[in-house]
Amino acid sequence: MRHYFALFILGLLLALSSCRTDFDTVASTGDLKFSKDTVYLDTVFKNIGSSTYQLKVYNKTKNDISIPIIQLKKGLNSKYRMTVDGMTGNNGKIFNNVTLLAKDSLYIFVETTADITDADPTDFLYTDEIQFDSGANLQQVALVTLIQDAVFLYPKQNTYGTKEKIQIDGKDVDGFYLDENDAANGNELIFTNDKPYVIYGYAGVPEFTTVKFEAGARVHFHANSGLYIGDNASLQINGAASTTDKLENEVIFEGDRLESLYSDIPGQWNSVIFSNGSANHTINHLTLKNAVIGLDFQNPFNTVEIKNTQIYNCVEYGILAKNTHIIGENIVINYAGLASLSCVYGGNYNFAHCTFNNNWQNSTHFAVNLSNSLAGETPETNPLTNATFNNCIIYGSNTNEFNLNKSTSAPFVYQLNNCLLKFSSSSTDPDYQFKTDAVHYNQIILNENPKFYNVSQNKFNIDNTSPAFAKGNQIYIIPLDIIGATRTSPPDLGAYQSAVFPK
Known part of the structure; x- marks a missing residue:
């Protein structure tokens, strides 16, 4: 009987469904x-x-x-x-x-x-x-x-459909060399502010040439792209202070997705790479964001000057310097997966009025990392002849934002003067005795919140309530701050002179 009843119910349901008008439109x-x-x-x-x-x-x-x-x-x-x-x-x-x-x-x-x-x-x-x-x-x-509208720069294909390549670190990558007599673009070694530039692959700077970026130049890199300054080649970024929020005189490097959704996404392009045979680099008023590594220095020949520069949202490093000589003034770096500034395999570094912050969301990053060694190099250690930080802020979201990776096989010379620093005050490591080690540390403000205006928006301005206010040493002063404001005496720490917060 149960089988007959089930068949009856099934037949009734089928009959009812055939009469439905739900889908009549x-x-x-x-x-x-x-x-x-x-x-x-x-x-x-x-x-x-x-x-x-x-x-x-x-x-x-x-x-x-x-x-x-x-x-x-x-x-x-x-x-x-x-x-x-x-x-x-x-x-x-x-x-x-x-x-x-x-x-x-x-x-x-x-x-x-x-x-x-x-x-x-x-x-x-x-x-x-x-x-x-x-x-x-x-x-x-x-x-x-x-x-x-934009100027598009990209690897060309030959008649066999093979795309141009250049060599970086002994590997062939999709890329091309900038041409000062290009048939379509003219002199590709001078980036003007007439139109934005969009780069596919690595744009290489030929030997014995200099690539120049004029004030207001906008350069957008496609995924897996970058800029390569090769042997005997040079980079000059000639930005200037701007008077509006449009940063009209700043040189800007970023990805090629202009939608607001992409404005702060790291890793949209690769890096600016300076080979160990490159030389004579000057960088002034550059804003670089959303790369894998912002500036990657691989032991260039001579001193690199970096001034009034901002680097944000890099997957690995804002600046990675391998046995490099850098003079840095008014630099701001934030959000880097490994370190905002990492100076490895020795070198010579002088930073004044810089703000090295790192609010990347992990527990292993640093704002500043110093090392005189590098695995895989021969020899593995190299002298850190000097690393000096004057009137700087070294801060971030981790307990310790300053890291020393010292090998006793090579010199390791460093000094912090009049700096605000975040580091666990309970450390017993002799390398981190900020209050008692006068050889390496002088006038250190430890673990006090600098009260940046808005870290999530990369606005590192301070006002007169900040513990960094008027704590700098006049000896190390850079007369103008990162936006061209005049510093007072005694100056504030970091890249910004205190003022009314920006709107």
């Missing part, structure tokens, strides 16, 4: 609701695809409806493309008879790839509309994208 009457009336796609470079943006469409009626057509106003010629609830329609441009159930919603995802010639020449905006239905029931959502 009526035509849309133009009453759709939208999560936004305009979809703004962030600025993109010409012919580089945008991120994907979302629009939600609601049916708030009691009826299941059929939308006769969802399409881009420019049809198959539109530079936008869509998916509608996972469907691609006709090339992502036109969708027919789309069902939307009562009290339900659907997702539309939009992206674009457009050329500067597609945009309005007066404002460089490329626009279109998503149209829902037509005639009296027509509803529309606007699409807006700013297209930015």
Whole structure:
């Protein structure tokens, strides 16, 4: 009997389901609701695809409806493309008879790839509309994208389809050498502020040449790209102080994704690499962000000057210096997976009025790391002839932000004067006796919060309530701070002279 009863119930359910009218639809009457009336796609470079943006469409009626057509106003010629609830329609441009159930919603995802010639020449905006239905029931959502023109630099292919390569550390990588007589771009060794530059692969600086970056130059690196200054080549970054928040005179190195979502994502490009045969480098008013290693010095020939420079959000190091001679003034580094500043395999370093901070979210990073050894080198140790920090701030989110990796096989000479430093005050290690070791430490402010304005936004300004206020030594003063403000006497510690916090 139970079997007959089960068969009866199954038959009844099948009969009822055949009579359902839940999925009978009526035509849309133009009453759709939208999560936004305009979809703004962030600025993109010409012919580089945008991120994907979302629009939600609601049916708030009691009826299941059929939308006769969802399409881009420019049809198959539109530079936008869509998916509608996972469907691609006709090339992502036109969708027919789309069902939307009562009290339900659907997702539309939009992206674009457009050329500067597609945009309005007066404002460089490329626009279109998503149209829902037509005639009296027509509803529309606007699409807006700013297209930015740029100079594109990339490895070329020969007639056999093989892409250009250059050698870095004995390995072939996708790259090319900048040409001072390029047929399309002219002198590629001078980066101006006329247009942004977008680099694919490694841009190499040829031997016995100098690459120059003029004030206001903007350089965007694609994924796995970078800049390589090879043997007997030089780098000059000639930025200047800016008067507005647009940093109009700063030279900026960053990734090529312009959407706000990518503004602080580390590792979007690789590094600026200085080979051990390069020479005569000067860096002034550079902002570098979102690399793997910001500045990677591999034992260049002579002194490197780094002034008024900011480096943020690097996967490994802000500055990695291998047996390098650096004179650094008004440097700010924050967010690095291993160390904001790492000086390894010896060298000679003089830093004044620098802010080395590290708020990377792990427990193994440092703001400053010093070492006179390097595994795999022959010999493994090399003299650290000098590492001096004057009027600096060395701080971050870990208990200890200062690390000494000393080998007794080579000299290790260092000194901190008038610095604010974060390090566990309970340490019994003789290398970290900040209050009693006068050979290495003088006037150290230990474990006091410098009260930066906003670390998460990389704003390291201080005011007169900071313990770094007026604690510097006049002997080591750099007259102007990182933004060109005049320092008073006694000066503040770090790269910024105290003032009213920025808005």
